[in-house]
Amino acid sequence: MRIRYTLALAFGLLAGTQAQAQQVVKILFDATKAQTAGNADWVIDSDVSGSPQRLPTPAQSTITASTPETYWTGALSSWGIALVKRGYQVETLPSSGRITYGDATNAQDLRNYATYIVDEPNTRYTAAEKTAILSYVRNGGGLFMISDHTISDRNGDGWDSPAIWNDLMASASPVNPFGITFDLNNLVFTTGVGAATAPADSLLHGPAGNPVAMEYHNGASITLDPTANASVRGALFKPGAATTGTTGTIVARARYGRGRVVALGDSSPPDDGSGAPGNSLYDGWAAEANGDHARILLNATIWLATPNRTATATRRATEADFSIYPNPSTDAFFISGNVLPTEIRCHNAVGQEFAVSSTAAGAGAVRVQTTGLAPGLYVLSLRLPDGQILTRRIARQ
Numbered sequence: 430m431r432i433r434y435t436l437a438l439a440f441g442l443l444a445g446t447q448a449q450a451q452q453v454v455k456i457l458f459d460a461t462k463a464q465t466a467g468n469a470d471w472v473i474d475s476d477v478s479g480s481p482q483r484l485p486t487p488a489q490s491t492i493t494a495s496t497p498e499t500y501w502t503g504a505l506s507s508w509g510i511a512l513v514k515r516g517y518q519v520e521t522l523p524s525s526g527r528i529t530y531g532d533a534t535n536a537q538d539l540r541n542y543a544t545y546i547v548d549e550p551n552t553r554y555t556a557a558e559k560t561a562i563l564s565y566v567r568n569g570g571g572l573f574m575i576s577d578h579t580i581s582d583r584n585g586d587g588w589d590s591p592a593i594w595n596d597l598m599a600s601a602s603p604v605n606p607f608g609i610t611f612d613l614n615n616l617v618f619t620t621g622v623g624a625a626t627a628p629a630d631s632l633l634h635g636p637a638g639n640p641v642a643m644e645y646h647n648g649a650s651i652t653l654d655p656t657a658n659a660s661v662r663g664a665l666f667k668p669g670a671a672t673t674g675t676t677g678t679i680v681a682r683a684r685y686g687r688g689r690v691v692a693l694g695d696s697s698p699p700d701d702g703s704g705a706p707g708n709s710l711y712d713g714w715a716a717e718a719n720g721d722h723a724r725i726l727l728n729a730t731i732w733l734a735t736p737n738r739t740a741t742a743t744r745r746a747t748e749a750d751f752s753i754y755p756n757p758s759t760d761a762f763f764i765s766g767n768v769l770p771t772e773i774r775c776h777n778a779v780g781q782e783f784a785v786s787s788t789a790a791g792a793g794a795v796r797v798q799t800t801g802l803a804p805g806l807y808v809l810s811l812r813l814p815d816g817q818i819l820t821r822r823i824a825r826q
Contacts, residue, residue: 454734455518457542458505461526462550462593467583470704471548471575471696473509473519474501481521483537489513498701498714505548507701507714511727515636517734528554530561530568543734544571549590549696551583559600567686571733574692575699578615578647590696591649607683607690608658612650616694619644621718622665622679623672631794632664632682632691635728636763640665640721643679644713648695651678660684665725680725682732691729698722735765735794753821760802762823765794770811770819775799777807785809 460481464471474485485501492500494514498507509519522528522537529535539545539561554562566572574594582589588596591611598605621642633640643665653661653675663678670677681692693699699722702712714723753764764770764787773795776782784800797809802825809821 453518454516455520455542456512456544456546456730456734457520457522457537457539458509459522459528459545459547459550461522461524461528462547462552462554463584463586464548464551465705466551468708468710469549469551469583469696470504470708470710471699472503472704473505473521474503475705476502481523483520483523483526485509485519485521489519499703502704504700504702504704504708504710506703507723508699508726508730511723512730515727515731528558528561530564539565539570540568542570544573544730546573546575546730548575548699549577549581549583550593551588551590552586553588553593554597556600559597562597563601563606563685566688566690569687571689571730571735572691573729573733574609574690575696576611576649576692576694577696578649579613580615581647591694594692603657605654605657606685607692608654608656608661609681609683609690609692610652610654611692611694612652614649616645616648616650616667616679618668619646619717620668622667630662630664631732631765632680632725632728635724635794636731636796637727638721638724640718640725640728642718642721643698643725644717644722645679645695646697646711646713648679648697650676651681651692651694652676653678653681658683658685680729682729689733689735691733693726693729699726731763731765753823760800761796761798763794763796764811769795771814772810772812773797774810774812775802775807776810777805783807 458473460472472481475481476486492510492513496510498510500510512519526537527535530539532538576590576594579591580589591613594611598607650667653663655661661681661683663681665680666672667677667679679694683690697713699714700710701714702710704710753762773785773787775785783802786798787795789795804825806822806824809823811819
């Protein structure tokens, strides 16, 4: 039986829990920047027409734990389907879509999404689009920036993805707000990459596993600038690079305002080898680096989609400080946030208590394992370090 945990919005303290509407965490994949130009196919689903639409078909509500990635047509279909299996909702911003933030007339305005994934943009961002993206991240959004090697201009407009990303960051004020610059180089290595020894890094130690390697097939490295953004860190590095340094990074992460950013310098790792007929695609998602590509991409997406809210000594924590996200293949789920519970208890509507165990799952997250839950509604009681108790409701189906 497929198990899904759903999270209701906004629960009060234990004495006054109220049921609210189910929260839907939405991930948006961009297709407005010529992601299918040339030999590329960086979309989750394009169907027979070859033109990505907003909602993939067949409907994601029909996906089960055993659904193959070929259910959808696109080189990123494995990524999209894997996210749906973890309880997320995925959409595409089609070529006719608009990149905005705070525009109520745009049904796909960025404020409606927890994470915005852009794989190898081939068209330069307008000034308005740059402002929208930076505002989105600053106000709590998660941005996944994927580049490719230099001189990889697929649509012949004179701009390739490393230059486009660098142009976005150079246009900001102050410049380079993420502390990330894509190097204008072309790297190839298939021997794997040592990971930074960072047990608290959610990209390297997260719900999808513990990736330690990555293969590059014509990609760019990344240079970090902690003076521009003190939070920027490298997660994976090219062979020979210092894993605590600022050069030779191939996967990086940073915080900006209330939001989060992840950068990857090669479009090969997300490629699952399937897509439009005639394109030369290769399975980097599952067939390379012992499957670590899928692990780090999923960990990164989950980290990006987790709300970046911090409880401080001057403000009591609320239900908004936590994110609960599911793993539909097991009797487990994850609680993440900058404030984590010190004790977790689970009971049903009549007060019957059920066994719960929790283990650390990277920075700001715990993995919660339940036992003996039949389908139905349950209440989690979360005791916080300051002694207060908050409650959340989960539904096992």
